Amino acid sequence: MTRRILIVDDHAGFRRSASRSLAAAGWDVVGEAGDGAAALEAAERIEPDVVLLDVGLPGVSGIEVARELNERLPDVAVVMISTQDPGDYGELALASGARGFLSKLDLSSQALEALVES
């Protein structure tokens, strides 16, 4: 089944390559957002299956966005990402209502699939 995914990161370069590689692996990339407010707006409008959410967003932090999404759209699977390793953010991501955390270095279609399925 093709999953609809929203990619949230303040680096356009990362959004571009993540979008390209996930689309190549069969994901339906339905939107991109560069900050927390735009992410919340896009998620409510698009209602994707998955939100790939960077922790370190300018303004409203990724942690806050995850909490908001969990409250407003509990069916959306949020996966948090960062250049940092899971030791720093793993528990914090779960506590914020996300399905899990991935280091950007470990980001792949399979790893994402595994977290969404969990």
Next chain:
Amino acid sequence: MAVRIEQTVARAVSSATDVGDAYTRALEAIGTDLEWNLAAAWEPNADGETLGCASLWSRDDDADEFAAVTRTTTFAPGEGLPGAVWESDQAVWVADAATDPRLPRQEAARAAGLHSAVGFPVRSERGVVGVIEGFADRKLEPDQELLNTLEVVGAQLGQLIERRRAEETGVAVERRHRATLEAAIDCVITMDHNGDVLEFNPAAETTFGYTSEEAVGREMATLIVPEELRDRHRRGLRRYLDNDEPVLLDRRIEIEAVRRDGSRFPVELTITRIDVPGAAVFTGHLRDITDRLEAERELRESRTRLVEAADEARRRIERDLHDGAQQQLISVAMTLEAASRQIEESPSEARALLDEAAAELRQATVELRELARGIHPAVLTEGGLDPALRGLASRSKVATTIAAVPERRFPMPVEAAAYFVVAEGLTNVARHADGASSAEVEVAEADGSLVVEVSDDGTGGATLDGSGLRGLSDRVAALGGELEVTSPAGGGTRLRAVIPCGS
């Protein structure tokens, strides 16, 4: 009659113990002499706008009710008998107090059987300072001679009372002055125009090592001024007395002073001339500022170390970026260029080069991540101490447990200091603590401070000397906190920081 009453009043006042007693004795003397039934003295209340009863005498208890009313009544200028005297500054005669509608105490007077009344001012150089009134149970004809006599008695009584009051005030002032000197934290030394000590308070005794008995009468310069400064001190005093030239007066200066044992120490000194008639008297307030100067020096050094540490950190980051990520990125660029050249001729070779470039980039990313975390951990900003410390524990080379961390957020500098205490502590456990198999981190809030502890089960013997801990100690001290290391030989090491939370 006038002379007799004046003498009686003078005797009465001179045997009094205080001003209140002087009034009572004067009232009794006058009342007895003139065969009054009751007499009262009035003085201005603290507001200065009304008179209150300062003292009351009565011959017997027939007029108890009237006495009670008198004690609790106040009079404005012009009001009642006391107010009329106060306003007019003259003796006043009332033919019958029981029927005179001007008197607010008319009814009470009637009930007590009081009739004729007289009031006269108590005068001093300051003007009317009080009023005396007397009541008799008879109706008497106005007696101008008696009124004249009473005005003279009032003037005499006023002087006597003012003198007693001045004496009492003088004694009280002297007592207050003495108590202030005794309790002063500063050394207070009073000196006459010759430069000889007049007073030497307990703080001065403790500070300089002389008793007051030893110091008083000796030249202040030889007691406490360093030898090479004595002549200047004497010349300055002479110059001031001869020409009124204010040398050091009323300024706060820092100089050296000498103790009895010859040791020197820095003091802050203010000299003031005391405003007394006659020869000049000076008072000097001295404070030992050894501790303050020492604290200032320590603060300066600590600031310098913080600045140096920040500079050193920047140099290290530059080196790490230059030697690490930058070199790796150049290498990646070259690998990609090689791949590009091979792509037509040998696609499999190109693919191998691309894989190599991707691997190199990943390695560069990991190194950048570590570098960024060392500057300031993003997780601390995003999530606070709890996730940040758990991250540190998970990466520690020694098994580390987090015993407790408060969930709430603290000001950023406090969180950062606590984080780096734990980071440095765990680094040291891994690097130095021989035989340490585990470490424990505990952070708790107590008495407005964050208490951070990192302990291990190694062999101990660590000190605060390492430059890492020195810098950490400065960072904690900059927030008003303290860092200590407890490390008995064979007993493990405990690094403990107490950091005021500021909220």
